[in-house]
Amino acid sequence: MSSFSELMAFQRRTEALNQTSQRLAWDQETVMPRGATAQRAEEMEAMEAVLHARRTDPRMGDWIEKASLENLTEVESANLRLLKRKFSRNSKIPADLAEALARETSLGQGIWAEARSREDFAGFAPTLEKVIQLRREEGEAMAQGEDGMGNAYDALVQDYETGATAESLGAMFDAMRPRLVALLDKVKGSSHQPKKLNGTFTPDDQMKFAHVLAERFGYDFNYGRIDKAVHPFSLGSGQEARITTRTVENDPFNCFYSTIHEVGHACYELGIDDQHLLTPLGRGISMGVHESQSRIYENQIGRSRAFTSWMYGAVREMFGDIGVENAEEFYATVNRVNDGYIRTEADELQYNLHVLLRFDLEQKLISGELAVADLPDAWNERFEADFGFAVTKPSQGCMQDVHWSVGLFGYFPTYSLGTVYSGNLNKAMRADLPDLDASLEKGDTSPATGWLRENLHQYGGLRDPRETITHACGFEPSEAPLMDYLEDKFSDIYKL
Amino acid sequence: MSSFSELMAFQRRTEALNQTSQRLAWDQETVMPRGATAQRAEEMEAMEAVLHARRTDPRMGDWIEKASLENLTEVESANLRLLKRKFSRNSKIPADLAEALARETSLGQGIWAEARSREDFAGFAPTLEKVIQLRREEGEAMAQGEDGMGNAYDALVQDYETGATAESLGAMFDAMRPRLVALLDKVKGSSHQPKKLNGTFTPDDQMKFAHVLAERFGYDFNYGRIDKAVHPFSLGSGQEARITTRTVENDPFNCFYSTIHEVGHACYELGIDDQHLLTPLGRGISMGVHESQSRIYENQIGRSRAFTSWMYGAVREMFGDIGVENAEEFYATVNRVNDGYIRTEADELQYNLHVLLRFDLEQKLISGELAVADLPDAWNERFEADFGFAVTKPSQGCMQDVHWSVGLFGYFPTYSLGTVYSGNLNKAMRADLPDLDASLEKGDTSPATGWLRENLHQYGGLRDPRETITHACGFEPSEAPLMDYLEDKFSDIYKL
Incomplete structure (x- = not known):
């Protein structure tokens, strides 16, 4: 089995789990009974932990490196390019920063919604400051290296639009x-x-x-x-x-x-x-x-x-x-x-x-x-x-x-x-x-x-x-x- | 941290993932568009692989063994008893059998429903044979060992009713x-x-x-x-x-x-x-x-x-x-x-x-x-x-x-x-x-x-x-x- 095939088999399962996680998000926004909120947060967190572990699995790095030396079709090369980019990006983020971001942004939405309903920007400001600080750190980490963008904002943009800059x-x-x-x-x-x-x-x-x-x-x-x-x-x-x-x-x-x-x-x-x-x-x-x-x-x-x-x-x-x-x-x-x-x-x-x-x-x-x-x-x-x-x-x-x-x-x-x-x-x-x-x-x-x-x-x-x-x-x-x-x-x- | 606490923390996340998997099953029976059947089978299989890996994680065995020597309350002992029983059962099932079962039974339902609507038992029979063969293998695997039931059917019954036999x-x-x-x-x-x-x-x-x-x-x-x-x-x-x-x-x-x-x-x-x-x-x-x-x-x-x-x-x-x-x-x-x-x-x-x-x-x-x-x-x-x-x-x-x-x-x-x-x-x-x-x-x-x-x-x-x-x-x-x-x-x- 080629490294590329191993990589793709592993990734396919990750994507199937990602689809599952998305279905859970759909469920939460459409049909979930309101009393299930706390348990659902725990379920989402468990799915996220599984996905994060797979996305940063060290074997991914090995497979990517070896697959780069293999003889690939145009479609295979394109798949490898996307995987390499994501893996490189994820590998630059320290685990404690990733965890802090997951925690603060999951709390952020509730605090924003509550503060907005009271027209209370001051009540929201400390949360927004924390989120900005963490995303800035993340952007700075991603901006480093050969495939970095040199500055934090441009590095953040890459999450949504590869190749675009401020x-x-x-x-x-x-x-x-x-x-x-x-x-x-x-x-x-x-x-x-x-x-x-x-x-x-x-x-x-x-x-x-x-x-x-x-x-x-x-x-x-x-x-x-x-x-x-x-x-x-x-x-x-x-x-x-x-x-x-x-x-x-x-x-x-x-x-x-x-x-x-x-x-x-x-x-x-x-x-x-x-x-x-x-x-x-x-x-x-x-x-x-x-x-x-x-x-x-x-x-x-x-x-x-x-x-x-x-x-x-x-x-x-x-x-x-x-x-x-x-x-x-x-x-x-x-x-x-x-x-x-x-x-x-x-x-x-x-x-x-x-x-x-x-x-x-x-x-x-x-x-x-x-x-x-x-x-x-x-x-x-x-x-x-x-x-x-x-x-x-x-x-x-x-x-x-x-x-x-x-x-x-x-x-x-x-x-x-x-x-x-x-x-x-x-x-x-x-x-x-x-x-x-x-x-x-x-x-x-x-x-x-x-x-x-x-x-x-x-x-x-x-x-x-x-x-x-x-x-x-x-x-x-x-x-x-x-x-x-x-x-x-x-x-x-x-x-x- | 006691081994029992480590065991329970790990198990809690497994159960959150299990609830997620169940929600996916609910979704399949109520709101899923019919064209998504094949992809859903793959998603269910991926979830099952994650769950199976956790349920048979060797650390579970260590924690269970060490927790058995710890001083536990009545509730804690009951939790440990259930975990021990499940772990022993799951450890007997080879991963490829568990995955094959997840895949075939996820497909099986659609094939049954379709064949039933055409009153076509012959169309359903090969699927039923496959499922029986896989469950028989599973029962035989579970029937082994000190806590096995000696025969496949009784071993299968334990999944639903501990202590009952044919x-x-x-x-x-x-x-x-x-x-x-x-x-x-x-x-x-x-x-x-x-x-x-x-x-x-x-x-x-x-x-x-x-x-x-x-x-x-x-x-x-x-x-x-x-x-x-x-x-x-x-x-x-x-x-x-x-x-x-x-x-x-x-x-x-x-x-x-x-x-x-x-x-x-x-x-x-x-x-x-x-x-x-x-x-x-x-x-x-x-x-x-x-x-x-x-x-x-x-x-x-x-x-x-x-x-x-x-x-x-x-x-x-x-x-x-x-x-x-x-x-x-x-x-x-x-x-x-x-x-x-x-x-x-x-x-x-x-x-x-x-x-x-x-x-x-x-x-x-x-x-x-x-x-x-x-x-x-x-x-x-x-x-x-x-x-x-x-x-x-x-x-x-x-x-x-x-x-x-x-x-x-x-x-x-x-x-x-x-x-x-x-x-x-x-x-x-x-x-x-x-x-x-x-x-x-x-x-x-x-x-x-x-x-x-x-x-x-x-x-x-x-x-x-x-x-x-x-x-x-x-x-x-x-x-x-x-x-x-x-x-x-x-x-x-x-x-x-």
């Missing part, structure tokens, strides 16, 4: 921000403002329509399911990728577009070639590429004029009068730009401004340039500058997202990177499929979802993130296609 | 069978035959009533939930014990009494003293004792004249006209003895005849005396002899139960043993609670469920199975109280 992301975002702010100003000043929805949308009917939408986007219920959760998510790889959504009584778009978004994530996982099942290549390559799939499903396809013209009829059929008169009005309503504080509820245009704000602040938090005590002021100032109105309480501002409380630094920029990637993919896809709108108008997304499966999904982790996008598009990605698309779309809707 | 069980069942057959003959010949139900029972309403019943029996939804499954079961211990039930359009009693039965199992687990959480004592001591709890909930309480008089009113309120005129008629209808093929739908009287049939056949399957190919004929012959009418298709006969497809050999006899135990517990409980019926008539089961919690549930695995029953009853159990109870009850209802 510099490369910053350059892209700096090019976007003036265009976004200028477009938002014009949109807000327009005399053409879309109507709001006005109808009756029961939770049951919303869930029924969520199933209709998921099917329209090619989600195969033989390999997935939809449940409700407080915060929508998608979990699982290989033969099983489940999604969750939520219902808000007067805001059915929250349910519909959360569903389409999560279906985008799930279809990426389910679309990976079967040969990669439970191997390192058998999962989406990065958070940014993942987000490109959820975003293109949600926005460039799901919020297009063509698809919403079909959706208008389907929505009217299920919900009756909804306060808009025709498909064109519905298209504008779907894409309405609202004043709002919350990232997860933002429209296509403002969403990236939310992310850019977090990207700039979290770099300073990790470098130490911004003290935790000064975070609320820094947040509120930047928010008012970008969005034109003031934050009045922490839950509208720097306490709205769970991410930092659980140590997710370096993760936010992948949201906008994925959105940029979706703009590039949309450009390439439209060039390849000149008649796409005719299908979308009939509610048939299969040419688009088929194009994504063919050009991107099937490969899984074969290529690094940026190369994955380049391969699918046939050109190097940049922010330009997204910005052009946004300016065209919103100029049209708002008659600028 | 001989001791056979003696008890032999004493029951003539009395059961004689009573059944008289009941069938009686000119007084209870009415059948006649009403409309939608699946949704049945599930609503299942929730009402579960609450009446003290099931705490803060630590559990009810879902639908093909074959009702209860899973989980400690802070979480979930149940499943099923609905059959014209047979609401199937749903109602499956629910009460599974609630009996779950309440046993949830009633164990908190100090035993995730320790060996923190689970029901055996399948037989477990079944005594589900049976006494279902039969001696749930099918009593007193409780059904309350239930009649509640059923009428939810379902309207049901074709019976009063509580007394309803009591007879609930306890109606029907010709039927299916064990899980059988009345109190015939149920044990179903079990005795399986007990006799499965001993021969494990010993090899009965070939799988001959199973349908052997089943059908015995069935006609005991029940007086013929099986016409496999789903009515040897393919009706999931058990053998997942390797549960030696398990069936615990159903009748538990039923015998429930007869003993009922006798003791009634002696302690002379006014119980007055509460049951109001739909209040709390004196009975409280008596069971106080005298049995709370102790978990503190005493071995038979001692657990003896301790609760204050006398040694035998088949006599059950047989007396059945003869009294059915003579009364059928006016014999």
